[in-house]
Amino acid sequence: MTTWEPPAPALSVRQVLALERVLAGEPEVVAGAGRLDRPVRWVHVAEAPDVGVMLSGGEMVLTTGVLLTGDEDKQTEYVRSLHRAEASAVVLGLGRAFPAPPEAMRRAAERCDLPLVVLHRPFPFAQLTEEVQSRLVRRKFAAVSLSEAVRTELTALITTGAPLQRLLDEVARHSGCPVVVANVAHRVLGTAGERPAVDDVLRDWERVARQAGAGEGDGWIRAELGGRGERWGSIVLCGYRGDTATGRLLADRAAEALVLHRMLGGTAPTWEEQSAQGLLTDLVSGTVPAGHLLPRARAAGLPVNRRTFVPLVVRGGDAARLDRVLRLLGLPGIAAELAGTATAVLLSLARDQDADALAAHFAARLRAEPGAAPVVVAAAGARTSFDEVPAGLREARHVADAVADSAAALGLPPVVRLRDVHLRGLVRLLRDDPQVQSFAERELDGLLGEPDEDLLSVLRTYLATGRNKSRTAQLHHVSRPALYRRLEAIQARLGVDLDDFEQAASVHIALLAHDAQQR
């Protein structure tokens, strides 16, 4: 992967004067020496005394002054008109009309801070215009081709269904600086660029977001995202080092692509969801220390100062549903699907709030939603340090996984905790032990080879309910006699007596170990 080098900034007056061909004319700046960094947009040769009306700003005007000789008022007015037209400089070739820099023009130029340059040696203006014009055209062409290249790349990514992150990575590769996408509330939805630089930006995001766009001179270039009369947010190049025009072009192309991406998104997860998912996945995985994720969490809208964090993992509810309930209850938190079928929720509560009560409140409202699928809400103890959040999320996921197979049969509390998972929690921790695995295989041998999955499921429910026959029959929608027949078949195949506590316990542990390996 090659990093694109931004083209040199627009030619300045100083740079034009330093061109080899121009040096041959022995240029001397006689006024406005402090303004030599003005950009030169075009070079224009003009002898007309009223040249000012023909200009549109940014021109370097070349003249011999042949129509200005002998009239100081005219000379002064000539310089003033160029100043009013926002010309970038005036270059006077000496010899033809003026043997020396005319004092009236010098004074006028100094007064309005317009660079006045005299050329001491005769110099063909055509050479200068050709040189500068071709450089400017090359620059413009480079900008157009960059614009096209970026547009083509981003469009290609969009049509292949690439996620937001891929687009942002591409923009960051071109810009060579951190790139941030935020919604209108300044919540960060995506970032790209080198991690330490991005973290520096995010650390101070709230302040930065309010200021970015105030001035583009320092390389902070923002483009608005919106469509159909709505503004969604903005993309910001944070500290772009090339020239502003190129940065603006990049930001605009990126903004167009993002708008297209969002409009074509359809049912894909929203940017907000993708952002929460990235954050929670990184937290759970532990690959990045939690402390390093703090700026991202704050920028994603999660309050992090003096808060209590409640890690939850929910089975049976998708992130959009959980997010809706969080909003309904006014609970600050983020929700996102983890790999597998679980959704993580991280609540951020004020220190005086009752974490357990609010987790229970959340679980109760989730269950009370009309027509919603049954859910299991697993929680770890509340954490007051963000560093402990990953361990908490892993604990909650462990709890949710441990009860996943028998949630209906277990008679679980509204919020399940480590203390509620008892033996199945322990077995889950030991699931990768080869001896435990061979124990499970041995104990369940008679059932595992059979295609009749129903018997395994009945056995699971029967043991999870504490060998409660009527509850098992009810949960499987079968009559008592039908259940008895199944239990007899199970006992025959396994060669055990399930009324014997130790034999039943052994089969139960084996089944828990077997199930734990399946996830």
Place this chain on the structure above:
Amino acid sequence: MSRVIRAAVFQTAWTGDRESMIQVHEQAARDAAAQGAQVLCFQELFYGPYFCQVQDPAFYAYAERIPDGPVVRRFQALARELGIVLVLPMYEEEQPGVLYNTAAVIDADGSYLGKYRKTHIPQVKGFWEKFYFRPGNSGWPVFDTAAGRIGVYICYDRHFPEGWRALGLAGAEIVFNPSATSRGLSGYLWQLEQPAAAVANEYFVGAINRVGVEEYGDNDFYGTSYFVDPEARFAGEPASDKETELVVRDLDLAKLREVRDRWQFYRDRAPGAYGPLTAP
């Protein structure tokens, strides 16, 4: 020294009938109280649709007596049970044919503190309010509640700086601005006017707007309710622009003194020069 008030606002969509709408708001009050909120304000005309999109006398039936009507009584009991201050923007009937767009304020012990009647009544497409309401005559009351000194300024009122200032002069610490406003019309004003009022008058503002499109017109109510502090900083993010949401925020009222010590707007105002503002 900090004095933190946990304040809440609630935005929601029209459910289709009055009773379920009331129940949604009762649940919101319970949810807010579960979080320890000390004060909660609902949206404008909270238990009805925004019927001012049409001009139909049938909607006069939504008006109730304040405080003697059933809705106020019901929420007084709830406020007492939950220990929360409630601001109830609703349609008021003083007597048949004398109707106002009003907000009743209930203290945390359930007692009725008084009401504010909307002063400025719009009459434009989609907001035919003059058909339904007389201009308010309550002046600019500020209510001394268990959660601080509270003022109310309803919807269209917010475009007029004079009322904001009057509430500030009367000592308001938090001013709620319950609204029903539509995306195409006021989107560009929504995060400009109330923060500006908060800065100019050096108090907190809680802005509430309902969500969704209702069956009586095209108005697309865009939610995004929020609290903003006297430095125009949003307390947390504004709410969703489409979904029901309870917004609960901790507001440190010590900020008022801090900002007023820095900017002496109340000292330096020149009421003697404002005569032309009150000339008829």
